[in-house]
Amino acid sequence: xxxxxxxxxxxxxxxxxxxxxxxxxxxxxxxxxxxxxxxxxxxxxxxxxxxxxxxxxxxxxxxxxxxxxxxxxxxxxxxxxxxxxxxxxxxxxxxxxxxxxxxxxxxxxxxxxxxxxxxxxxxxxxxxxxxxxxxxxxxxxxxxxxxxxxxxxxxxxxxxxxxxxxxxxxxxxxxxxxxxxxxxxxxxxxxxxxxxxxxxxxxxxxxxxxxxxxxxxxxxxxxxxxxxxxxxxxxxxxxxxxxxxxxxxxxxxxxxxxxxxxxxxxxxxxxxxxxxxxxxxxxxxxxxxxxxxxxxxxxxxxxxxxxxxxxxxxxxxxxxxxxxxxxxxxxxxxxxxxxxxxxxxxxxxxxxxxxxxxxxxxxxxxxxxxxxxxxxxxxxxxxxxxxxxxxxxxxxxxxxxxxxxxxxxxxxxxxxxxxxxxxxxxxxxxxxxxxxxxxxxxxxxxxxxxxxxxxxxxxxxxxxxxxxxxxxxxxxxxxxxxxxxxxxxxxxxxxxxxxxxxxxxxxxxxxxxxxxxxxxxxxxxxxxxxxxxxxxxxxxxxxxxxxxxxxxxxxxxxxxxxxxxxxxxxxxxxxxxxxxxxxxxxxxxxxxxxxxxxxxxxxxxxxxxxxxxxxxxxxxxxxxxxxxxxxxxxxxxxxxxxxxxxxxxxxxxxxxxxxxxxxxxxxxxxxxxxxxxxxxxxxxxxxxxxxxxxxxxxxxxxxxxxxxxxxxxxxxxxxxxxxxxxxxxxxxxxxxxxxxxxxxxxxxxxxxxxxxxxxxxxxxxxxxxxxxxxxxxxxxxxxxxxxxxxxxxxxxxxxxxxxxxxxxxxxxxx
Ligand code: ADP
Ligand code: ASP
Ligand code: MG
Numbered sequence: 001x002x003x004x005x006x007x008x009x010x011x012x013x014x015x016x017x018x019x020x021x022x023x024x025x026x027x028x029x030x031x032x033x034x035x036x037x038x039x040x041x042x043x044x045x046x047x048x049x050x051x052x053x054x055x056x057x058x059x060x061x062x063x064x065x066x067x068x069x070x071x072x073x074x075x076x077x078x079x080x081x082x083x084x085x086x087x088x089x090x091x092x093x094x095x096x097x098x099x100x101x102x103x104x105x106x107x108x109x110x111x112x113x114x115x116x117x118x119x120x121x122x123x124x125x126x127x128x129x130x131x132x133x134x135x136x137x138x139x140x141x142x143x144x145x146x147x148x149x150x151x152x153x154x155x156x157x158x159x160x161x162x163x164x165x166x167x168x169x170x171x172x173x174x175x176x177x178x179x180x181x182x183x184x185x186x187x188x189x190x191x192x193x194x195x196x197x198x199x200x201x202x203x204x205x206x207x208x209x210x211x212x213x214x215x216x217x218x219x220x221x222x223x224x225x226x227x228x229x230x231x232x233x234x235x236x237x238x239x240x241x242x243x244x245x246x247x248x249x250x251x252x253x254x255x256x257x258x259x260x261x262x263x264x265x266x267x268x269x270x271x272x273x274x275x276x277x278x279x280x281x282x283x284x285x286x287x288x289x290x291x292x293x294x295x296x297x298x299x300x301x302x303x304x305x306x307x308x309x310x311x312x313x314x315x316x317x318x319x320x321x322x323x324x325x326x327x328x329x330x331x332x333x334x335x336x337x338x339x340x341x342x343x344x345x346x347x348x349x350x351x352x353x354x355x356x357x358x359x360x361x362x363x364x365x366x367x368x369x370x371x372x373x374x375x376x377x378x379x380x381x382x383x384x385x386x387x388x389x390x391x392x393x394x395x396x397x398x399x400x401x402x403x404x405x406x407x408x409x410x411x412x413x414x415x416x417x418x419x420x421x422x423x424x425x426x427x428x429x430x431x432x433x434x435x436x437x438x439x440x441x442x443x444x445x446x447x448x449x450x451x452x453x454x455x456x457x458x459x460x461x462x463x464x465x466x467x468x469x470x471x472x473x474x475x476x477x478x479x480x481x482x483x484x485x486x487x488x489x490x491x492x493x494x495x496x497x498x499x500x501x502x503x504x505x506x507x508x509x510x511x512x513x514x515x516x517x518x519x520x521x522x523x524x525x526x527x528x529x530x531x532x533x534x535x536x537x538x539x540x541x542x543x544x545x546x547x548x549x550x551x552x553x554x555x556x557x558x559x560x561x562x563x564x565x566x567x568x569x570x571x572x573x574x575x576x577x578x579x580x581x582x583x584x585x586x587x588x589x590x591x592x593x594x595x596x597x598x599x600x601x602x603x604x605x606x607x608x609x610x611x612x613x614x615x616x617x618x619x620x621x622x623x624x625x626x627x628x629x630x631x632x633x634x635x636x637x638x639x640x641x642x643x644x645x646x647x648x649x650x651x652x653x654x655x656x657x658x659x660x661x662x663x664x665x666x667x668x669x670x671x672x673x674x675x676x677x678x679x680x681x682x683x684x685x686x687x688x689x690x691x692x693x694x695x696x697x698x699x700x701x702x703x704x705x706x707x708x709x710x711x712x713x714x715x716x717x718x719x720x721x722x723x724x725x726x727x728x729x730x731x732x733x734x735x736x737x738x739x740x741x742x743x744x745x746x747x748x749x750x751x752x753x754x755x756x757x758x759x760x761x762x763x764x765x766x767x768x769x770x771x772x773x774x775x776x777x778x779x780x781x782x783x784x785x786x787x788x789x790x791x792x793x794x795x796x797x798x799x800x801x802x803x804x805x806x807x808x809x810x811x812x813x814x
Contacts, residue, residue, distance in 0.1 A: 001031060001032050001033075001034065001175075001216050001218050001219070002027055002031045002032070002033050002034070002218065002219065002220065002222065003034045003036070003209055003212050003213040003216070003218045003220075003221050003222065004023070004024070004027065004033060004034070004035050004036070004209070004222045004224060005035075005036040005037075005038075005187060005205055005206060005208070005209035005221070005222065005223050005224065006020050006035065006036070006037050006038065006224045006283060007038045007041075007205065007206075007223070007224065007225045007226070008038040008039055008040060008041035008042065008043070008044070008127075009041050009225055009226035009283075010038075010224050010225060010226065010283035011037055011038065011040050011041065011127055011131065012040060012041030012042070013075075014075055014078035014079050016283060016284070017075070017079060017130070017131065017134060018079075019283050019284060019286070020035075020037075020131065020224070020283060021131075021134060021135060021138065021140075023224070023283070023286055024135065024140070024142075024182055025135075025138075025140060028140070028181045028182050032180075032181055032182075032183075033181065033182050033183070034175070034183045034185065034212055034216075034218075035131070035142075035182065035183065035184050035185070036147075036185050036186075036187040036205055036208050036209040036212065037124065037127050037128050037131050037184065037185070037186060037187060037205070038123075038124065038127065038187050038188065038205040039123025039124050039126070039127050039188070040071060040072065040075070040123070040126070040127050043068060043071070043123040043126070043127070044120055044123045044188075044202070046064055046067065046068050047068065047119050047120050047122060047123055048116070048119075048120065049064055050064035050065050050068070050102055050119075051102065051105055051111045051115070051116060051119045052111065054102045054103075054105040054106040054111070055105055055106075055109055055110060055111040056109075057106065057109055059106075061102055061105075061106060062099075062102070065095075065098060065099055065102055068095075068098075069095045069098075072091060072095075072126055072130065073088065073091065075130060076088060076091065076130060076133075079130065079134045079137075080133060080134055080137045082137075087133045090129070091126070091129070091130075094122070094125065094126060094129070097122075098119075098122050101115070101118060101119060102119075105119075112157075113157035113158045114155075114157045114196060116157065116158055117157045117158060117160075117189075117196070117197050117198050117199045118196075118197045120188075120189075120199055121148075121186075121188075121189040121197045121199060123188075124147075124186030124187055124188050124189050124205070125146075125186055125189070127186065128144055128184050128185060128186035129144060131184050132144040132184045135182060135184070140181075140182055141180060141181060141182065142180065142181075142182040142183070142184050143178070143180040143182070143183050143184070144183075144184050144185075145174065145178075145183050145184070145185050146185075146186065147185045147186050147187070147189055147190065147208055148189055148190055148191040148197065149170070149174075149191070150167065150170045150171050150174060150185075150212075151167050151170070151171075151189075151190035151191070151200075151208065151211060152166045152167050152170065152190065152191060152192070152193060153190045153191070153192050153193075153198045153200070154192060154193070155192040155193070155194060155196060155198065156198075157196075157198055157199075158199060158201070159199070159200065159201035159204075160190060160192065160198035160199065160200060160201075162190065162200070162207075162211060163193065164211075164270075167211060167215070168211075168214070168215040171211070171212055171215035171216065172215050172216065175216055185208065185212070186208075187204065187205025187206070187207075187208040187209060188200055188204045188205045188207075188208060189208075190208075200266075201264070201266070203261060203264040204264055204266075205264075206223055206263055206264035206267040207264050207266045207267045207270075209221060209223065209267070210266075210267040210268070210269075210270045210271050210278075211270050213270070213271055213276050214270035214271050214273070214274055214276065217274055217276070218276055219276070220276065220277050220278075220279055221271055221276055221277070221278045221279070222278075222279045222280075222281055223262075223263060223267075223278060223279070223280045223281070224281050224282070224283045225262055225280065225281075225282065225283065226282065226283065226284065227243075227262060227282055228243050228281070228282040228285055228288040228289075228290055229243030229244065229245075229262075229280045229281070229282070229288075229289075229290040229291030230243065230244050230247060230252060230255065230260060230262050230263065230280050230291040230293070230306070231243055231244065231260075231262075231306070232244060232305075232306045232307065232454060232458045233306060233307045233308065233450050233453075233454050233458075234259075234260065234261075234308070234309065234450070237309075237446070237447050237450050237451075238307075238447075238450050238451055238454045239514070240451075240454060240455070240458070240459055240462075241454060241458075242458075243288075243289075243290060243291055244291050244305060244306060245289065245291065245292065246291070246292050246294065247291060247292075247293050247305060247306075248293070248294065248295065248402060249268050249272045249293060249294070249295070250402060250435060251305045251306070251400055251401065251402050251435065252268060252278070252293045253265055253268045253272075254398070254400045254435050254436050255305070255306045255308050255398075255400050256268070256308075258308040258309070258310055258396065258398035258400065258436065258438065259308040259309045259310040259311070259396075259398075260306065260308040262280060263278070263280065263293075268293070275294070275295055277292055277293060277294040278292075278293040278294075279291070279292055279293075280293070302401065302403065303401060303403060303404065303407055303410065303457065304399050304400065304401035304403075304404060304410070304457045304458070305400050305401040305402070305403075306400050306401070307397060307398065307399050307400070307450055307453050307454060307457070307458075308397070308398050308400065309395055309396065309397045309398070309446050309449075309450060310345060310395060310396045310398075311395045311443060311446065312361065312362040312363075312395070312443065313345065313359050313360070313361065313362060313394045313395050313396055313440065313443075314359070314360055314361070314362045314364075314365045314368075314390060314391065314392050314394065315357055315358070315359050315390070315391040315394055315426060315427060315440060316357070316358050316359075316360065316365075316368060316369070316372065316388050316389070316390060317355055317356070317357045317388065317389040317391070318333065318355065318356050318357075318372065318376070318385060318386075318388050318389075319354055319355030319356075319385070319386055319389070320354070320355075320379070320383075320384055320385035320386050321354070321384060322379045322382075322384025322385045323354065323355070323356065323384075323385065324354060329356075330349075330356065332375060332376075333356065333358075333372065333375070333376075336371045336372060336374075336375040337358075337360075337368060337371065337372075339371075340364075340367050340368065340371045342360055342364045342367060342368050342371075343360065343361065343364070344358050344359070344360060345358075345359045345360060345361070345396060346358065346359040346396060346427070346429045346438055346440065347359075347429065348427050348428065348429050357427050359394070359396060359427070359440055362392060365390060365392065368388075369388055369390060372388045373387055373388055376388075391426065393442065393443045393444075394426060394440050394441065394442060394443055395440070395441060395442070395443045395445075395446045396438050396439070396440055396441075397438070397439055397441060397446065397449050397450060397453065398436050398437065398438040398439075399414050399436070399437045399438075399453060399457065400435060400436050401435065402435055404434050404435065404437070405434035405435070410437065411428075411430065411437050413456060413457070414437055414439075414453060414456070414457075415428075415439070417452050417453060417455075417456040418439070418441075418449060418452060418453070419599065420452075420570070420599050421448060421449075421452045421546045421547070421570060422569055422570030422598065422599075423441055423442075423445045423448060423449050423452065424441065424442060424445070425439045425440070425441055426439075426440040426441065426442075427439070427440040428440075444544065445544065447544070448544045448545065448546050451464075451545075451546055452546040455546065460495065461495050462491075462495045462496075462497060463495060463496055463497065463547060463812055464496075464497040464499060464545075464546065464547060465496060465497070465498050465499070465547045465549060465808065465811065465812045466499050466501045466515075466543075466545040466546070466547060466548045466549065467483075467498065467499065467500045467501060467502075467548075467549050467551055467808065468501055468502040468503075468536065468539075468540045468548065468549065468550050468551065468571075469500060469502065469503045469504070469551045469553060470503075470504050470533075470536060470550070470551065470552050470553065470554055470559055470562075471504070471505065471552065471553035471554035471556075471559070471577075472503050472504070472505050472525070472553065473505065473553070474663065474797045475553050475576060475797045475800045475801050475804070476503075476505075476551075476553035476801075478797045478798055478800075478801035479551070479553065479801040479804050479805060480500065480503075480518060480521065481801075482801055482802060482805050483498055483500065483518060483805065484518035484519070486498075486805070487518075490809070490812075494809065494812065494813065496809065496812040496813070498808070498812070499514070499515030499516075500512075500515060500516050500518065500521070501513060501515060501516070501540075501543065501545065501548075502536060502539060502540060503516070503521055503525055504525075504531045504536050505525070505531065506531060507530070507531055508525050508526065508527075508528040508529065508530065508531050509525070509528050509529055509530075509531040509532070509535065509536050509539075510524045510525040510527075510528030510529070511528075511539055511543075512524075513543055513545075533558060533559065533562055537550075537562055537565055537566065540566070540569075540571060541569050541571070547572075547811070547812070548571040548572070549571065549572040549573070549574055549808060549811055550562070550563070550566040550571050550572070550573050550574070551573075551574045551575070551804060551808065552573065552574070552575040552576065552577045553576055553577070553804065554577055555577055555578075555579070555666070555667075556577065556579075557579050559577060560575070560577050560579040560580035560583070563575070563580055563591055563602065564590065564591060564594060566600070567591065567594040567595055567598050567600045567602060568594060568598055569598070569600075570598045570599055570600045571600060572600045572601045572602070572603070572811050573591075573595075573600070573601075573602045573603070574601075574603050574604070574804055574807040574808055574811070575602075575603075575604045575606075575607070576604070576606035576607065576800055576803070576804055577607075578604075578607045578677075578680050578681070578684065580604070581604050581607055581680075581684045581687070582607075582680035582681075582683050582684055582695055584694065585687075585692055585693070585694050588687060601810070601811050601814060603807035603810060603811065604684075604807075605803050605804075605806060605807050606800050606803035606804055606807070607680075607681065607684050608635060608681045608684055608685060608776075609635060609681075609774040609776065609790070609792075609794040610637070610774075610793065610794050610795055610796065610799040610800040610803050611793075611799035611800060611801075611802045611803030611806065612774060612776075612790055612791075612792050612793075612794055612799075612803070613790060613806075614685070614774075614776050614790050615684070615685075615688055616810075617778070617788065617790055618685060618688050618689065618778065619688060621778065621780055621782075621788070622688070622689065622690065626780045626781055626782045626783075627780060627781040628689040628690075628748075628778065628779075628780055629749075629750075629779045629780055629781065629784065630747070630748060630749040630750070630779045631682070631685055631686075631689070631746075631747070631748040631776065631777065631778055631779070632745065632746075632747050632748075632766075632776075632777045632779075632787075633681075633682070633685070633745070633746045633747075633774070633775060633776040633777065634743050634744065634745060634746070634766055634769055634773075634774055634775050635678050635681040635682065635746050635774055635776070635794065636672055636677060636678045636681075636744050636774075636794075636795075637664050637772035637773070637774060637793070637794040637795025637796070638659050638664040638665040638666075638669070638672040638677075638772065638795060639672060639673070639678070639744035640743070640744070640769060640771070640772055640773060640774070640794075641659045641662075641664045641771060641772045641795075642655050642656055642659050642673075643741070643742040643743060643744065643757075644769075644770065644771065645658070645659075646728065646732060646742075647732065648729060648732060648733070648736075651722075651725055652721055652724075652725055652728035652729075653718060653721040653722045653725065656669055656673070656718070656721060657718070663796065663797065664772050664795050664796070668714055669714065669717070670711075670714070670717055673704060673708075674700075674702060674704060674709070675700045675701075675702060675744070675755045675756065676700070678744060678746050678755045679695060679698040679700050679746075679753075679755050680695065681746065682698060682746035682747070682748055682753045682754075682755060683695055683697075683698055683753065685746075685748060685776075686698075686748050686753050689748070691748075693752075693753065697752060697753065698752075698753045698754065698755060699752065699753065699754035699755070699756075700754070700755050700756070701754070701755075701756035701757075702756075703731060703744075703756070703757040705720070705724045705727050707720045707723060707724055708720045708721065708724060731757070734759065735759040738759060738761070739761075739762060740759040740760055740761050740762070740767075741759070741760045741766070741767050742757055742758075742759060742760075743757070743758055743760045743766045743769065744756070744757050744758075745757075745758045745760075745766065765777065765789065769791075771793070772793060772794060772795040772796065773791060773792060773793055773794060774790075774791070774792065774793075774794025774795075775789065775790070775791040776789070776790045776791075777789050778790075
């Protein structure tokens with residue numbers, strides 16, 4: 001004897017019903033088969049809706065009823081094309097009953113729980129009838145048995161309690177002599193001891209099937225649905241979720257109680273006692289193994305089993321001095337809620353007993369608030385208690401697993417991961433069984449929280465990083481090329497899944513919430529929305545993805561002003577833009593403190609020396625307790641290029657132009673030649689060394705002439721370079737006479753920071769610096785005589801992009 005249950009999603013269309021028929025035909029070759037069916041997908045909701053409309057006096061209820069009728073007749077036509085007239089007539093008769101009932105509700109404007117059950121029971125009656133007729137039209141000899149004749153309940157309409165003894169004996173008696181190979185039964189519906197139609201609660205067809213399996217001591221109970229088993233999290237919300245192969249009853253019960261809708265929680269109880277395994281299978285993919293729920297001794301090597309969520313929760317908090325140490329207080333509270341038939345989903349109480357907090361379904365809030373305030377009116381009036389505090393739009397997420405109690409640090413890991421992603425936790429509960437750790441969070445954070453926890457506990461330490469890149473010019477584009485090339489490597493070797501979610505240039509922006517195709521992003525960006533900095537930020541915040549990073553590849557002051565807003569949302573910031581770190585000291589300090597406060601890294605390695613690990617090295621020295629004594633550095637790739645190429649055989653103007661053409665200078669070369677760019681860099685190194693300094697504090701002895709400095713435009717500036725060629729030649733000649741090299745040097749000592757052109761003698765580490773290379777010498781307490789030296793290409797789009805990339809990876813590995 002096999003008991004199978006097919007959910008509404010499995011009987012939603014003719015092709016799905018055909019799958020069901022094939023599965024039944026196959027199974028019934030070997031065994032007698034009992035098949036419980038739900039209403040056609042969506043029909044229970046439609047019935048409910050038509051009833052509510054009729055009750056409100058809205059004639060639209062008839063349209064909904066007509067839609068239900070059409071859906072069923074259409075199915076019948078598709079499934080049974082011949083000799084269907086009689087079957088159609090029988091169906092039509094049922095629809096007439098349905099319409100009569102709805103008309104009655106419309107006339108008296110009343111929809112009681114009792115009438116609701118009568119109304120909803122049409123769904124399963126209709127689906128089971130169609131399934132039986134379809135099988136019989138194919139010579140399968142199926143018998144339709146009305147479950148209302150077997151399952152007896154009390155009269156708690158809409159969620160009736162089953163009278164087990166009588167139900168068991170009815171089921172056993174009926175099937176004892178039932179000769180047919182296939183029996184079809186409607187799920188969800190039953191009858192009270194008074195003979196009224198009742199239902200077992202939404203999703204209750206699973207329970208019908210479990211009752212039958214238990215009464216007949218079946219070998220197995222199969223629940224067929226639209227997903228391939230019970231997943232590590234709801235697969236509709238967590239893309240990476242996967243089916244749990246084996247799970248014990250307690251874990252499955254805990255997951256389904258906490259929102260894993262795939263199995264109705266009450267269904268486990270009847271089969272648990274008899275140790276009948278439950279198999280959850282996918283009607284559309286019958287070959288996939290699905291999930292097997294069985295006895296607790298399944299040994300699986302996993303720390304947690306699944307995560308689930310209950311949406312639309314309200315928290316009620318009752319607090320006040322009147323509660324402390326007074327016995328019977330909770331009894332009074334829970335007694336009242338029980339009396340009002342309000343289900344409590346979660347309870348927390350601090351040991352101070354100053355407050356008690358409970359989570360309930362949002363729909364019960366009004367009733368609960370009134371009831372509690374009434375019950376404690378006396379205490380509230382005497383200020384021993386505050387009126388009950390209500391917080392809405394919340395949800396519960398729960399981490400479930402039976403091995404969790406043997407493991408330390410599970411809740412630390414759970415809350416650490418949530419905190420890092422700026423998910424605020426309003427209440428926490430952990431049962432003494434330690435099978436479940438639950439947290440109440442904002443409804444809007446549910447998807448992010450599920451994905452964050454899934455990544456933390458179920459993806460073998462794989463981590464997704466979501467990038468929002470502003471500025472996709474020269475360097476930004478190179479960064480995207482590098483990400484595209486390295487994605488596979490990062491996944492395999494560093495377990496990092498880098499996704500680019502948003503890109504923007506100064507004109508357009510484009511987003512793809514599950515990661516863009518790095519081959520076609522340029523085209524998509526062209527057709528994107530008009531770019532706005534606040535719009536870009538809003539999108540990044542609204543998408544609310546875990547491990548989000550904002551990457552600034554611009555040189556814009558306006559973009560640098562955005563960082564603070566990203567950090568506040570715990571979105572990390574990576575910048576090659578130097579403006580923020582060289583702006584006013586308070587601004588820089590604020591960014592640094594926000595990064596700490598909101599647990600969001602702020603990285604800017606490329607501010608100094610492009611991809612060279614200069615800031616990282618400095619931060620590591622500081623973090624390990626070293627002290628910076630002085631820094632000497634050549635930090636301008638462009639000035640280095642210029643003075644390496646400038647001789648008495650060239651013209652200063654031409655060399656500067658060449659540097660600009662090769663992309664070594666800023667778009668305005670005056671920023672490089674005036675020393676401002678280098679001054680910003682040494683300022684950043686000074687600040688990272690722990691000094692509170694501003695740009696004005698950096699001594700800048702210019703090598704330009706007053707004439708150069710007075711130029712208004714870049715073109716003007718170039719003309720003054722021609723006019724003042726003799727000045728530059730004299731700088732060159734002075735150095736050459738001593739056999740020395742001109743280098744633009746930045747220095748930080750105990751006397752402060754300075755930048756300027758220097759003549760460097762042979763033998764000095766700066767003397768042989770080639771091309772656009774940078775060099776930094778750190779003299780520290782641990783490296784007092786022989787400095788720690790970092791040297792290499794310090795300018796260019798490729799190395800800058802790779803520096804940004806390294807910062808992004810640092811965040812990923814964090
Ligand atoms: P049926 O109509 O077959 O009873 P349900 O809609 O009641 O189907 O249950 C199946 C749905 O449960 C899935 O489509 C999925 O969206 C949802 N679900 C929620 N949590 C889980 C989970 N952990 N594993 C599988 N499905 C889940
Ligand atoms: N048809 C009912 C519902 O939608 C019962 C079920 O599907 O299990 O809730
Ligand atoms: Mg269901």
